[in-house]
Amino acid sequence: MPVDQPLHRRLGLTDDELGAVVELLGRDPTELELAMYAVMWSEHCSYKSSRLHLRRLPSEAPWVLVGPGEGAGVVDVGDGLAVAVRIESHNHPSAVEPYQGAATGVGGIIRDVFSMGARPIALMDPLRFGPLDDARTRYLFEGVVSGISGYGNAVGVPTVGGEVAFDDCYRDNPLVNVLCLGLLPHDRLVLARASGEGNLAVLLGSSTGRDGIGGASVLASAGFDEGAEEKRPSVQVGDPFEEKKLIEACLALLDAGLAVGVQDLGAAGLSCAASETAAKAGAGMDVDAARVPKREPGMTPVEVLTSESQERMLAIVRPRHLDEVLALCDRWEITASVVGRVTDTGRFRVYDGLFDAVGVAGANPEPPRGDTPTPTSSDQTPAADVPVESLGDGPVYERERRRPAAQDALVAADPAPLLAERFPPGADLSGELLAVLASPTVADKSWVWRQYDHQLFLNTVVGPGGDAAVLRLKGTPRALALSTDGNARFCRLDPRTGARLAVLEAARNVACAGARPLALVNCLNFGNPEHPEVMWQFADVVDGVAEACTALGIPVIGGNVSFYNESEGRDIDPTPIVGVLGLIEELGDVPPAAALVPGHRIVVLGATRPELAGSEWAAVVHGLDGGRPPDADLDGARRLHEFVRDLVTERTVAGVHDCAEGGLAVALAEMAIAGGTGCTVTPEPGLEAAAWCFAESASRIVASVDARPLPDVLRRAAEAGVPAVDLGVAGSDRLVVEGAFDVSVTDATRAWRDAIPAALGATAAR
Amino acid sequence: MSARVGVVVFPGTNCELDVAWAVEQLGGSAELLWHGERALDNADAVVVPGGFAHGDYLRTGAIARFSPVMESVARFAAAGGPVVGICNGFQVLTEAGLLPGALQKNAGLAFLCETVECRVETSASVLTGLATPGAVLRLPINHFEGNYVCDAATLARLRDEDRVVVRYVRNPNGSLDDIAGVCSEGRNVVGLMPHPERASDSMLGSEGGVVLLRSLLEAAAAGAAVAS
Numbered sequence: 002m003p004v005d006q007p008l009h010r011r012l013g014l015t016d017d018e019l020g021a022v023v024e025l026l027g028r029d030p031t032e033l034e035l036a037m038y039a040v041m042w043s044e045h046c047s048y049k050s051s052r053l054h055l056r057r058l059p060s061e062a063p064w065v066l067v068g069p070g071e072g073a074g075v076v077d078v079g080d081g082l083a084v085a086v087r088i089e090s091h092n093h094p095s096a097v098e099p100y101q102g103a104a105t106g107v108g109g110i111i112r113d114v115f116s117m118g119a120r121p122i123a124l125m126d127p128l129r130f131g132p133l134d135d136a137r138t139r140y141l142f143e144g145v146v147s148g149i150s151g152y153g154n155a156v157g158v159p160t161v162g163g164e165v166a167f168d169d170c171y172r173d174n175p176l177v178n179v180l181c182l183g184l185l186p187h188d189r190l191v192l193a194r195a196s197g198e199g200n201l202a203v204l205l206g207s208s209t210g211r212d213g214i215g216g217a218s219v220l221a222s223a224g225f226d227e228g229a230e231e232k233r234p235s236v237q238v239g240d241p242f243e244e245k246k247l248i249e250a251c252l253a254l255l256d257a258g259l260a261v262g263v264q265d266l267g268a269a270g271l272s273c274a275a276s277e278t279a280a281k282a283g284a285g286m287d288v289d290a291a292r293v294p295k296r297e298p299g300m301t302p303v304e305v306l307t308s309e310s311q312e313r314m315l316a317i318v319r320p321r322h323l324d325e326v327l328a329l330c331d332r333w334e335i336t337a338s339v340v341g342r343v344t345d346t347g348r349f350r351v352y353d354g355l356f357d358a359v360g361v362a363g364a365n366p367e368p369p370r371g372d373t374p375t376p377t378s379s380d381q382t383p384a385a386d387v388p389v390e391s392l393g394d395g396p397v398y399e400r401e402r403r404r405p406a407a408q409d410a411l412v413a414a415d416p417a418p419l420l421a422e423r424f425p426p427g428a429d430l431s432g433e434l435l436a437v438l439a440s441p442t443v444a445d446k447s448w449v450w451r452q453y454d455h456q457l458f459l460n461t462v463v464g465p466g467g468d469a470a471v472l473r474l475k476g477t478p479r480a481l482a483l484s485t486d487g488n489a490r491f492c493r494l495d496p497r498t499g500a501r502l503a504v505l506e507a508a509r510n511v512a513c514a515g516a517r518p519l520a521l522v523n524c525l526n527f528g529n530p531e532h533p534e535v536m537w538q539f540a541d542v543v544d545g546v547a548e549a550c551t552a553l554g555i556p557v558i559g560g561n562v563s564f565y566n567e568s569e570g571r572d573i574d575p576t577p578i579v580g581v582l583g584l585i586e587e588l589g590d591v592p593p594a595a596a597l598v599p600g601h602r603i604v605v606l607g608a609t610r611p612e613l614a615g616s617e618w619a620a621v622v623h624g625l626d627g628g629r630p631p632d633a634d635l636d637g638a639r640r641l642h643e644f645v646r647d648l649v650t651e652r653t654v655a656g657v658h659d660c661a662e663g664g665l666a667v668a669l670a671e672m673a674i675a676g677g678t679g680c681t682v683t684p685e686p687g688l689e690a691a692a693w694c695f696a697e698s699a700s701r702i703v704a705s706v707d708a709r710p711l712p713d714v715l716r717r718a719a720e721a722g723v724p725a726v727d728l729g730v731a732g733s734d735r736l737v738v739e740g741a742f743d744v745s746v747t748d749a750t751r752a753w754r755d756a757i758p759a760a761l762g763a764t765a766a767r
Numbered sequence: 768m769s770a771r772v773g774v775v776v777f778p779g780t781n782c783e784l785d786v787a788w789a790v791e792q793l794g795g796s797a798e799l800l801w802h803g804e805r806a807l808d809n810a811d812a813v814v815v816p817g818g819f820a821h822g823d824y825l826r827t828g829a830i831a832r833f834s835p836v837m838e839s840v841a842r843f844a845a846a847g848g849p850v851v852g853i854c855n856g857f858q859v860l861t862e863a864g865l866l867p868g869a870l871q872k873n874a875g876l877a878f879l880c881e882t883v884e885c886r887v888e889t890s891a892s893v894l895t896g897l898a899t900p901g902a903v904l905r906l907p908i909n910h911f912e913g914n915y916v917c918d919a920a921t922l923a924r925l926r927d928e929d930r931v932v933v934r935y936v937r938n939p940n941g942s943l944d945d946i947a948g949v950c951s952e953g954r955n956v957v958g959l960m961p962h963p964e965r966a967s968d969s970m971l972g973s974e975g976g977v978v979l980l981r982s983l984l985e986a987a988a989a990g991a992a993v994a995s
Contacts, residue, residue: 147877155823157781241819241822246778450880456880456907458784459965459968473970475788588970591969591972
């Protein structure tokens with residue numbers, strides 16, 4: 002942005018938005034006010050382009066305790082326990098500085114979860130990068146993974162899953178989404194409310210520096226052009242040790258009933274946290290910038306209020322509890338400073354030295370005793386004085402939507418005929434199988450998750466690499482299942498269908514663990530919302546998520562929208578990533594693995610159609626990326642999920658695996674690799690072998706079933722309206738699909754396991 | 768009477784509740800010991816668990832060794848009390864001079880979280896009293912700095928005195944002589960990089976750590992019986 006632009010534009014406000022500020026204040030804003038509106042009304046904080054659409058998502062169910070709009074969504078899981086979940090993106094910071102961008106993403110989401118009173122017990126990281134043959138992509142990939150590892154491991158929250166996909170559209174815009182799940186007793190649930198006039202706002206944790214100023218507006222609410230590197234100062238630096246202490250201190254405060262509300266300082270820093278807590282309580286807040294501990298001298302109130310320094314929390318505390326709060330923070334070696342006071346004015350006012358001036362609330366160094374008088378502000382001009390709700394009540398835009406001109410041609414370019422020509426019946430597909438297995442999106446990701454502590458807290462029954470992570474709830478018979486999914490190639494071809502498919506896949510993974518879906522969170526990653534084509538994609542994706550969630554009875558309890566994932570005017574493919582949380586009523590034993598058992602019959606549940614569009618085989622291996630994505634039949638999916646849930650709960654199946662990228666060929670190969678055994682199967686009649694192997698038809702699950710219960714399983718499938726086919730038998734050391742391929746399990750394992758380490762020049766796991 | 772295990776907690780420690788849980792599953796009782804205090808609360812054994820004590824921004828364990836609780840742990844160890852350091856706890860015990868050697872960055876220069884096979888080398892330690900030498904246990908490792916090093920003279924002594932307690936079957940991190948854990952001269956202080964508490968339950972994929980924790984509880988109970 003040229004320096005000769007007026008200040009409001011440099012801060013990211015449009016002329017119209019400035020006009021709105023002037024109108025609501027009845028005067029020109031001060032510099033601080035302008036800076037606060039700029040961050041709070043930024044796309045990142047205000048959801049101004051998405052809010053209209055997000056209302057269409059279903060968010061209610063009897064077990065939902067807290068829906069969207071709070072730090073995290075919360076659902077009841079029985080026995081007085083509840084689970085808080087949130088997902089967020091840290092795409093832009095990670096593109097500029099991968100280690101710290103990813104690390105602070107982890108830190109931010111953890112704070113959101115413990116601000117609800119929940120102990121964070123699991124993280125998941127859905128990641129998207131460009132092709133691995135690009136040196137910068139390798140730098141971003143390695144940096145992001147070490148940032149997650151470095152922060153997550155040290156802060157003491159296990160990373161139990163996630164997924165990684167690679168596509169050219171993410172070359173300049175990697176996606177770094179992070180989901181955090183927390184566990185809490187119902188009675189510790191707390192909402193970020195600054196209620197009770199005279200209560201104190203206590204800032205906990207790190208001191209405030211000049212880092213991250215304008216992160217929300219400058220970085221996250223605009224695309225990248227050639228100057229991306231210059232945005233590095235807008236990225237913050239994480240301190241997982243400080244965060245670990247903050248988790249313990251905040252949970253101890255809530256356990257002891259010492260805080261009325263807790264809010265994390267994330268995007269827009271103190272101005273957002275303080276005004277939001279007050280606005281939600283229908284109160285007001287006076288903040289004294291002079292009382293905020295600073296990292297360096299000479300920081301102005303504007304810098305203090307908009308800094309995005311990490312590892313800070315705001316606790317709302319009754320004055321009579323202040324001594325105890327300070328003592329507890331002292332034990333955990335975290336700084337605690339009274340920086341504000343709840344008022345009944347309905348105003349958000351910022352002073353610079355107010356509390357000194359009236360000699361109250363001097364908790365630092367001297368805590369106040371007894372009642373603290375209300376400061377009189379008559380003799381001091383506030384640096385900001387605005388209606389408290391106006392900061393969070395930004396503009397709402399109904400942006401123009403337009404179906405992309407090239408969409409029809411894209412959908413018409415069905416890859417099937419070309420592929421049928423290249424691979425006529427009888428063609429040997431062995432090399433094709435190995436190529437798909439070695440495609441980085443399909444290949445083994447243990448290089449990634451070996452770097453994550455995925456076992457802490459002794460809950461991880463199924464960790465990374467499974468269909469869904471399974472976390473037992475110690476002290477109860479129950480367990481949680483969690484999966485994140487999203488396939489942007491399908492969304493590019495048809496956003497609405499692609500979004501449905503993402504929900505179906507995550508729900509299917511959770512069903513494979515024997516769980517009933519309880520809630521969904523989504524992270525909607527898109528290009529520039531000022532491009533009508535992007536808004537068309539966005540609106541359709543919201544509809545797709547809404548339809549699938551309604552059909553499956555899954556409430557959406559939270560989400561995040563990341564726009565402006567564009568570089569040089571090129572938008573990423575629409576990438577909704579959904580996380581589905583499920584509940585297993587009685588875990589009993591470790592759920593069936595995604596593995597074949599020698600001697601077992603292999604059954605596919607669900608229908609296979611010649612749906613090759615957007616498939617790994619067509620789009621990645623052969624570069625044919627057009628066509629119509631697989632059908633997303635919602636009723637059929639629901640029947641399948643319920644049936645699989647029953648089979649898994651009864652342990653009628655010994656192995657079970659979701660069929661997704663790479664189709665049946667990859668599902669079978671992955672189960673063979675995991676089980677250390679081959680198989681011999683016959684494709685279903687009526688389909689060409691190649692299409693049968695690599696089609697990515699939705700709603701299919703491969704199961705390893707003992708021969709004895711097999712007839713019963715097939716009969717019950719028919720009764721449940723779920724297509725089921727006995728494909729063949731597991732055993733031997735070769736992976737054989739009659740008329741398609743015949744490769745050794747060793748070769749398949751090598752292709753799958755070595756691809757990512759080889760691309761990175763690293764050593765594969767043994 | 769069940770053995771009482773004191774579990775040390777530094778700011779940044781994160782495996783304390785896991786150790787306490789595993790100990791309690793095996794019939795022991797666990798008490799958390801805050802690093803800033805000196806009392807060991809009549810513990811029969813002390814575990815210094817894994818995590819990132821004081822953030823480990825310096826050399827791992829370099830700050831933790833100065834915590835007041837470590838004075839009491841050293842006295843307890845000198846009196847023959849069973850002390851086990853797991854992962855970061857092992858690093859702390861080497862920094863505190865209770866065990867020889869040091870742990871440096873993994874040879875692959877990456878954090879490693881995976882289950883590995885470890886061979887019990889001696890049953891003469893508070894952690895392996897019930898284990899059979901030669902037995903192979905599946906135990907998770909979870910560290911960036913687990914690459915054991917010591918000078919040649921120390922290594923010779925460790926071997927001669929049968930003080931290598933567990934070795935990796937396939938060395939994951941470059942540790943000298945495949946060492947996964949060692950004990951003190953008195954055999955009552957043991958440090959190891961693998962996490963027995965993470966292998967204490969079939970639901971977690973391995974029960975390899977059970978024999979180790981049971982050994983510790985038995986050593987603790989024996990010590991308690993002698994003391995009383």
